[in-house]
Amino acid sequence: MNRVLLELAKLDFNIVQKSYQDELKYVSRWWMSTGIGEDLKFARDMLVENVLWNVGYVSEREQEYSRIMGTKAIIFITMLDDMYEYDTYGALNALELFTSAIQRF
Numbered sequence: 001m002n003r004v005l006l007e008l009a010k011l012d013f014n015i016v017q018k019s020y021q022d023e024l025k026y027v028s029r030w031w032m033s034t035g036i037g038e039d040l041k042f043a044r045d046m047l048v049e050n051v052l053w054n055v056g057y058v059s060e061r062e063q064e065y066s067r068i069m070g071t072k073a074i075i076f077i078t079m080l081d082d083m084y085e086y087d088t089y090g091a092l093n094a095l096e097l098f099t100s101a102i103q104r105f
Contacts, residue, residue, distance in 0.1 A: 016061055023064060024051050027071050036079070036101040043082040050074045076102075 031037060031047055053074065054067040083098055 019061055019064065020051075020055055023055075023068055023071075024048070027051055027068060030072070031075070034101060034104070036098075039097045039101050040079065040083070043079045046078055047071075047075065050078065 028047060037043065037045055050071045051067075054070045058067050058070065079098065083095060
């Protein structure tokens with residue numbers, strides 16, 4: 001195998017991995033700044049899973065914005081799903097907390 005090609009492939013791999021890590025850091029900071037996870041303790045914390053799902057779905061390096069926005073959307077969809085389950089067994093104040101968190105967002 002051509003050594004130059006192998007080195008370029010390794011370099012490209014490392015660059016792409018770094019961009020994915022940066023996206024995860026960005027979304028993690030965003031998630032912490034919303035405070036939604038702390039307000040709604042019953043909701044699943046699936047941040048990393050949602051980021052990885054989007055990386056698998058949209059893997060092109062130049063689609064960073066799409067992955068970030070997709071991750072944010074899936075986080076809210078997951079929380080709505082959790083609230084539906086929680087609302088079946090729980091209290092109305094969880095829905096009020098969620099509405100308040102969304103309004104702050």
